[in-house]
Amino acid sequence: MEKPVEDPQHDGRGVLYPASLPSFHRLPPPDAVAHLVRWFWIPEWDLAPGRSSRQHVISFPASNLVVEPGFVALAGPTTRASHRDLAGRGWAVGALLRPAAVRLVTDAPGAVRDDYLRLDLPDLHAPVVAAMISDQPREDRRDRAVAAFAGWLAARGPSLASTDEAALLANAMTDLIDSDPEVVRVEQVAEHLGVSVRTVQRLAVQYVGLSPAAMIRRRRLQEAVELLRRAPDTDLSTVAADLGYADQAHLAGDFRSVLGFTPSAYRSQHRERSTDS
Template sequence: MAALLRPAAAPYVASLTNCTPQQLLDQELPINVHDLQQALLEEHQLVGDGQLNERCAHHLSAWLEQRLPPINESGTLANTFLDHVSADRTALRVDQVATALNLTVRSLQRLSLKYLGLSPLSVIRRDRLQEAALHLREHPQASLATLAADLGYTDQAHMSTDFRKVLGYSPSDYRSN
């Protein structure tokens, strides 16, 4: 079982693992949660495939709600930050995002590091690179130069360098796989 959690859950996950968000970045980390695993195994035995995902998601949500502390204001703001970056394709600079969230650049930097383990600029770039990867899968013949410009890069070379750093492939190699 795997779960993708919102940024506000980072302090709880960090306390479970004795790791900071920076240490958890890009890692797969097993967490021994026997009671949750047992409940999910029982669901597998009781329910047909049609409802299994929904029922397992319900169990995970209930399990987390029992254990997670209430989301505080900074956790909500971290979630809003990620939502804003994902929704606003024109948000390419940290100062733009900070202004939109009524924060100083330094406050946004601290928030981003605390909850995401990355600088705000890295969060923005990763989001744009995920968009690029999706675009390359859906449109393998697309121009890389046009895609780079659409994502706010000054040129294709900068996008390709970031793409390789984050995803481990060049855009050309990625779309050919």
């Protein structure tokens, strides 16, 4: 299965309150590492003294490798929404890893679930930091940082031709779950890939760190958030039906278990934040 063509800069999924974002860019990976990275993301902020900005995220079901000014970290797959408080001046350069890249940084992605683990990777940290603190214009700095990050991955990771079949199948599984709204059950994933349900479950555990059912739920929640943001007056029962939920109660249950609030509460909060921005 081919990787779907996407425009990361215009994919707003994952961010709960875009109006409160600092400067934020998603950049496509170079072809040489497209089997390892879905996209690179770069936030930059410069807040007045005493001010802070809380960023709420419902992450994609994947791991992220992140370079910050002082360290490199692996953000493992998450089971719930998360947030980070920004203050002062700063930046980060992250790579949303595809399953084929996860083994470069951990043999057990499930072990870093909901964790932010610092890694000793000076050969990645140094060139990315050098790019981000250079005197070049912002766009050039971002491009150079992505090139340095991609170069590290290309040197450390396997080429597409040498990537093992299981890793590529895990990539295909993730692409399918994320891109096909008709896929709402693990059995459908197995059927599309021509493998058993047990194989799908094994791939998800070994290369993602979440169950395939959790991955499907995450996509549907991200889509629900997008729908509520783009069309806030849409009836919640219609949103639930459009996303394949049995009823509105099931949608609300997923919201509460992952986000900690109901769809109605999210809609209200989004309106308030958009008005205040």
